[in-house]
Every structure is written in C-alpha cells, then in structure tokens.
Amino acid sequence: MAANKEQMKDMYxxxxxxxxxxxxxxxxFAEGKIYGFAHLYLGEEAIAPAVCECLRDDDFITSTHRGHxxxxxxxxxxxxMMAELFGRATGYCKGKGGSMHIADRxxxxxxxxxxxxxxxxxxxxxxxxxxxxxxxQVCACFFGDGSTNQSTFHESLNLASVWKLPVxxxxxxxxxxxxxxxxxxxxxxxxxxxxxxxxxxxxxxxxNDPLAVFEAVQAAVARAREGKGPTLIECKTYRQHGHxxxxxxxxxxxxxxxxxxxxxxxxxxxxxxVENGVMTQAEIDAVDAKVAKEIDDAIAFADxxxxxxxxxxxxxxxxxxxxxVRDR
Amino acid sequence: xxxxxxxxxxxxxxxxxxxxxxxxxxLFGEDVGAFGGCFGVSAGMLNEFGPERVRDTPISxxxxxxxxxxxxxxxxxxxxxxxxxxFLTVGMDQLxxxxxxxxxxxxxxxxxxxxxxxxxxxGTGGAAQHCQSLEAWLTHVPGLKVVYPSCAEDAxxxxxTAIDDDNPVMFFENKNLYPVKSEVNSFDPIxxxxxxxxxxxxxxxxxxxxxxVFDALEAANKLAADGISLEVIDIRSLYPLDExxxxxxxxKTHHAVVLTEETRRGGYGGEISATIAEKFFxxxxxxxxxxxxxxxxxxxxxxLEKYYMPSPQDVIVAVKKMx
Numbered sequence: 001m002a003a004n005k006e007q008m009k010d011m012y013x014x015x016x017x018x019x020x021x022x023x024x025x026x027x028x029f030a031e032g033k034i035y036g037f038a039h040l041y042l043g044e045e046a047i048a049p050a051v052c053e054c055l056r057d058d059d060f061i062t063s064t065h066r067g068h069x070x071x072x073x074x075x076x077x078x079x080x081m082m083a084e085l086f087g088r089a090t091g092y093c094k095g096k097g098g099s100m101h102i103a104d105r106x107x108x109x110x111x112x113x114x115x116x117x118x119x120x121x122x123x124x125x126x127x128x129x130x131x132x133x134x135x136x137q138v139c140a141c142f143f144g145d146g147s148t149n150q151s152t153f154h155e156s157l158n159l160a161s162v163w164k165l166p167v168x169x170x171x172x173x174x175x176x177x178x179x180x181x182x183x184x185x186x187x188x189x190x191x192x193x194x195x196x197x198x199x200x201x202x203x204x205x206x207x208n209d210p211l212a213v214f215e216a217v218q219a220a221v222a223r224a225r226e227g228k229g230p231t232l233i234e235c236k237t238y239r240q241h242g243h244x245x246x247x248x249x250x251x252x253x254x255x256x257x258x259x260x261x262x263x264x265x266x267x268x269x270x271x272x273x274v275e276n277g278v279m280t281q282a283e284i285d286a287v288d289a290k291v292a293k294e295i296d297d298a299i300a301f302a303d304x305x306x307x308x309x310x311x312x313x314x315x316x317x318x319x320x321x322x323x324x325v326r327d328r
Numbered sequence: 329x330x331x332x333x334x335x336x337x338x339x340x341x342x343x344x345x346x347x348x349x350x351x352x353x354x355l356f357g358e359d360v361g362a363f364g365g366c367f368g369v370s371a372g373m374l375n376e377f378g379p380e381r382v383r384d385t386p387i388s389x390x391x392x393x394x395x396x397x398x399x400x401x402x403x404x405x406x407x408x409x410x411x412x413x414x415f416l417t418v419g420m421d422q423l424x425x426x427x428x429x430x431x432x433x434x435x436x437x438x439x440x441x442x443x444x445x446x447x448x449x450x451g452t453g454g455a456a457q458h459c460q461s462l463e464a465w466l467t468h469v470p471g472l473k474v475v476y477p478s479c480a481e482d483a484x485x486x487x488x489t490a491i492d493d494d495n496p497v498m499f500f501e502n503k504n505l506y507p508v509k510s511e512v513n514s515f516d517p518i519x520x521x522x523x524x525x526x527x528x529x530x531x532x533x534x535x536x537x538x539x540x541v542f543d544a545l546e547a548a549n550k551l552a553a554d555g556i557s558l559e560v561i562d563i564r565s566l567y568p569l570d571e572x573x574x575x576x577x578x579x580k581t582h583h584a585v586v587l588t589e590e591t592r593r594g595g596y597g598g599e600i601s602a603t604i605a606e607k608f609f610x611x612x613x614x615x616x617x618x619x620x621x622x623x624x625x626x627x628x629x630x631x632l633e634k635y636y637m638p639s640p641q642d643v644i645v646a647v648k649k650m651x
Binding site: 060062091092093094095096097101102103104105110111113114115118120121122123124125126127128129130131132133139151152155156158159162163315316317318319320321323 | 351352354380381383385386388390391393394395396397398399400401402403404406418421422425426430431432433434435436437438439470471473493494495568
C-alpha cells in the first residue's frame with residue numbers, strides 16, 4: 001500500500017530532523033564539542049523515516065553504529081540524544097554510552113550498536129518475545145551492507161525464517177563497509193538475493209526514495225504481523241560522508257560521489273512533495289524552520305547539562321550491585 | 329521435606345518450577361526438546377511445556393545467545409543452553425558486548441534477565457573442544473554474574489535465583505556431576521555471593537567450586553588421618569564472590585589453597601588468590617597455593633586427561649608444603 005498524504009508529510013518531517021541533526025553533529029564534531037566517534041546517517045534519510053512510518057509506537061527496532069537516523073525516526077528525544085553525544089549526565093545513557101549506544105526501551109528502540117551485525121540476533125530475540133507473549137508487534141532490524149557478511153546475518157535470517165519471527169530485516173546498502181566498497185566485499189550486487197537462501201522474500205528498492213521504501217516495508221510489516229515471518233528489504237543508498245567524521249573518504253571515486261549527491265533524498269523528496277501537491281513550498285519552509293529550531297534547542301539543552309559525577313561510573317553495571325569505588 | 333535428587337534433576341526441577349509460575353520463561357538451545365538436551369537435563373520438559381517454550385534451535389550459538397538478549401530486553405526471562413561451554417567462542421559477542429553491557433551502555437534503562445546454561449569440565453573424554461572450563465572468560469566481564477553449583481541443592485537454589493535475577497547469569501554445570509545424587513533439604517532460592525563451608529576445619533582453607541569440591545573433600549579425609557584439618561569452602565557463586573567467608577576462614581587457618589579445574593594461567597583461581605593476598609595478607613602464614621589444570625588443551629586419552637586435571641593428591645602436596 002502506498003503512503004497517504006499525512007504519512008508523506010510526516011516522513012518529510014522525520015527526514016528533515018535527521019538531516020539537520022546530523023549536519024549539526026558534523027559541525028559540532030569538527031568543533032570538538034562531540035567526543036569519540038560520530039557515524040552519520042547523511043544521505044540515508046529516506047530509509048528510517050519510511051520504515052518507522054510503517055511501525056507502531058509499541059514496535060521494536062534494532063540499530064547500528066550509524067544509528068542517529070533510526071533513533072530519531074522512531075521518536076527518540078533530540079535533547080536527550082544531543083546531551084548523550086555531549087557526554088552529559090542527563091543524556092539518554094547518562095554519559096555512559098555515547099553516539100553508538102543510544103537506546104529508548106519505552107519507544108521500542110533496543111539500542112544503537114557498535115558491533116556490526118549484532119542487532120540482527122537481538123531482533124530475533126525481540127521477535128521471539130512477541131511470539132511468546134502473543135502480541136502482534138514487529139521488530140524492524142536495521143543493518144548495513146557490510147554486516148551481511150557476518151555470521152550473525154546468516155544465523156538470524158535462518159532462525160527468523162524457520163521460526164517465522166515477526167522481523168523486518170532492513171539492509172541499508174550504502175555501498176561501503178568503512179573503506180571497502182560493496183563490489184570488493186561481496187560478489188553479489190543485490191543483497192536482497194540472499195533472502196532466497198532462507199526461503200523468505202528479498203526485495204531491493206531505491207533507498208533514496210522514501211515512498212519506495214515505505215511500500216516495501218508496509219508489505220513486510222503486514223506479513224510479519226500476520227505471523228508469516230520475516231522479509232529482507234535492501235535499500236540502495238549512499239553514505240555521503242566518510243565512515244565516521246574525520247574520515248576524508250579519499251577511497252570514494254569523485255564521479256560516484258557526485259552521481260549519488262545528485263540523488264540526494266532531501267531535495268528530491270521536497271521537490272516531489274511540492275510537484276504532487278502534497279505540501280506547498282511554504283509548508284516545507286515552515287517544517288524546515290521548526291526543525292531547525294528543534295535542533296538549536298537540543299544543542300542549547302545539551303550544552304547546559306552537567307557532566308556526570310565520576311562516581312556514577314560504578315553504577316548500572318548490574319541492577320543490584322554497585323561496583324567498588326577505588327582509592328586513587 | 330528432603331528429597332534425594334541428581335544434580336541434573338535439580339536443574340530441571342528448578343527450571344520447571346519457575347516455568348510453571350511464569351509463562352514468559354522459555355528454554356531454548358540445541359536439542360533441548362525431544363532429545364532432552366545433550367545430557368538429558370531437559371528431558372520431559374518439551375512434553376510439559378510444549379515446543380513454543382522448550383525450543384530446539386538451529387546450530388547457531390550467536391543467534392541463540394542473541395535471542396536471549398533480545399527477548400530479555402523485551403519482556404521474557406529466557407534460559408539459553410549452550411550444549412558445551414566450549415561453544416561460547418561462537419556466540420561470545422552476544423554475551424560480552426551485548427548482554428553484559430546493555431544495562432550500563434544504556435544508562436541503566438534496560439533489564440537483562442537471562443540465564444545461559446554452560447555444561448563444562450573434563451573427565452568425559454570430549455578432548456580439547458568439549459571439556460574446557462572457561463568460567464574465567466566470563467568472570468572477567470563486568471555485567472555478568474557467574475555461578476557454579478556442586479550439588480543438587482545448590483543447583484536447585486541457584487537456578488531459581490538465576491532465573492529471578494534481572495541481570496545475565498552464567499550458570500556453569502559440571503558434566504560429571506549430572507548423575508550424582510545428593511540430598512536436597514531446602515528448596516529455597518540461594519542468594520548469589522554466598523559461599524558454603526562444606527567441611528569445617530582449622531589448619532588450611534581450601535577455596536573451590538564445582539567438581540573440585542569433591543577433590544577437596546577427598547584430600548581433607550586423607551589429611552585428617554595425618555592430623556591436618558582442612559576447611560573446605562564451596563564459593564558456589566564466582567561473581568559476586570563471598571570474600572567475607574573466605575576472609576573469616578583464612579583469619580582462622582592462616583593458610584589458603586585455591587583449587588579450580590581451569591587451566592591455571594589467567595584463571596579465576598588467580599583472582600581468588602590475589603584477593604586473599606591483597607585483603608588478608610596479614611592473616612597468612614604462607615603464600616597462597618593455586619592449583620589448576622595444566623596449561624594445555626584438554627587431552628583425549630584417559631590417562632592423559634587424568635594427568636591434565638588437578639587431583640586430591642595435588643591438594644595434599646600443596647598443604648604439606650605450606651604447613
């Protein structure tokens with residue numbers, strides 16, 4: 001089923017939020033405000049908003065090291081996210097997780113993840129939980145092309161298939177595993193082909209077109225809710241920046257970069273919305289202004305937050321054991 | 329009410345009791361269903377609880393542990409069985425980087441109530457890839473709790489507690505102990521971090537767990553004939569560790585032997601020894617003796633396997649040397 005107008009508008013808002021959040025993160029990283037790693041979702045904004053548009057609030061997602069987009073799309077709080085990127089006490093993870101470990105259990109966000117492919121197994125667990133608890137929730141599992149060579153990918157697709165788990169496997173094929181292009185890390189072109197190996201549907205779509213992603217995911221979610229099992233959806237897209245901020249990505253051919261920049265999902269989708277009468281330019285400008293303010297507010301919020309007390313480092317390892325604070 | 333049970337039956341009974349109480353507890357792993365588990369521990373559970381809750385998995389250790397992680401994060405209390413603790417290698421990421429760290433990484437906002445059952449130990453001819461004692465790999469990881477019962481009552485009570493715990497609990501089971509019968513006098517949960525004095529004595533403290541409790545007791549019997557009295561502590565829970573019980577005993581005996589089945593280098597026995605040396609040094613009249621298996625892979629042939637493992641004789645030699 002195609003997206004209706006309200007859904008189309010909502011996807012634009014989520015896409016814009018991600019684009020602005022990530023652009024700000026890039027700038028803040030360069031300014032030294034953000035510590036550690038920042039793997040940005042720039043260029044891939046059409047995917048997570050379209051996937052999450054098909055989900056309910058009580059559905060689950062698993063994410064990746066490139067997780068900001070997934071979390072924002074599933075309704076993650078921008079203030080808490082930014083505060084976590086700043087390493088502050090009031091951030092999502094109280095300053096203990098950072099960019100790669102943001103989670104929000106109440107919103108079904110089972111965590112960004114620093115280990116490539118790890119979320120695939122966790123998504124199976126969420127799917128198993130749904131089956132045992134007899135609800136009709138689903139879990140959307142995001143991962144990149146690089147992770148499809150991990151054992152977790154194969155173990156998880158097999159398990160989800162044989163147990164008919166309500167999981168939608170969303171492969172964001174941005175064509176690079178760090179510096180290694182897809183044609184160098186696997187001998188197939190369409191990762192969706194791998195669905196056949198596990199007896200599940202495998203669909204490849206234009207990952208820079210939220211409407212194409214939406215349609216594929218809508219069908220996969222319906223299938224999952226009906227207890228018919230998982231689907232593999234490959235969204236072909238492009239990582240506009242390096243693997244992480246600070247990576248100049250000299251390994252990417254200039255022509256390739258230029259060709260994909262011409263397919264940038266943001267202007268492309270805005271143009272579609274205006275041309276098809278879904279939103280006026282004025283409405284788009286209003287969304288852009290509102291989102292810009294949300295991001296400015298998140299940065300201001302984060303900047304005003306305190307760092308955690310050092311002794312808090314020993315808390316939350318366990319539910320019931322506080323580790324020893326050592327004499328220094 | 330007391331009952332004689334095997335170690336394996338006690339584990340099965342404790343799992344079953346909790347599964348009867350809570351429909352969100354599931355058991356899954358390789359061949360845990362109709363096959364009853366490689367060692368028969370879950371025999372009959374498929375009939376009682378059905379294939380939804382007692383699930384055979386494909387041979388996919390990463391997906392097994394990962395399914396425990398994902399289901400624990402979303403409302404279940406899973407019990408995952410690895411057929412042999414040696415297969416941890418294949419699923420280690422899900423345990424070390426996911427299960428153990430999620431609560432912390434996510435700022436304490438996620439719960440991870442899962443049990444991983446880990447049959448371990450040599451003495452069955454399984455050789456280098458089926459007979460290891462890998463508990464130290466897991467005690468090294470913040471976020472995991474590690475238990476290792478030696479008798480039916482402890483297996484029962486610790487399993488209840490492990491299932492009730494909101495943290496990932498690594499439940500080691502010694503394969504040789506499955507058929508060993510013992511008296512279960514209490515069917516209550518046993519708190520983690522509480523050791524047990526299995527034999528009181530005055531001269532030397534032996535700190536141990538698992539199958540080596542029996543070796544320690546055998547050594548104690550033999551040494552008693554020489555007028556040397558051993559106090560044997562079964563720590564039962566490796567982390568959290570009952571340091572207080574060890575300290576009190578060493579204060580009394582002034583001597584300590586740490587006995588574990590692991591290959592000795594880098595083992596948990598080293599951690600216990602260091603803890604005694606750091607915290608109770610003033611009580612000691614001799615250096616702590618640390619006994620473990622040879623630092624080799626587990627050999628196959630029965631004579632080699634026996635030679636590889638620690639024995640009661642090793643304890644006797646160590647005790648006589650320090651007295």
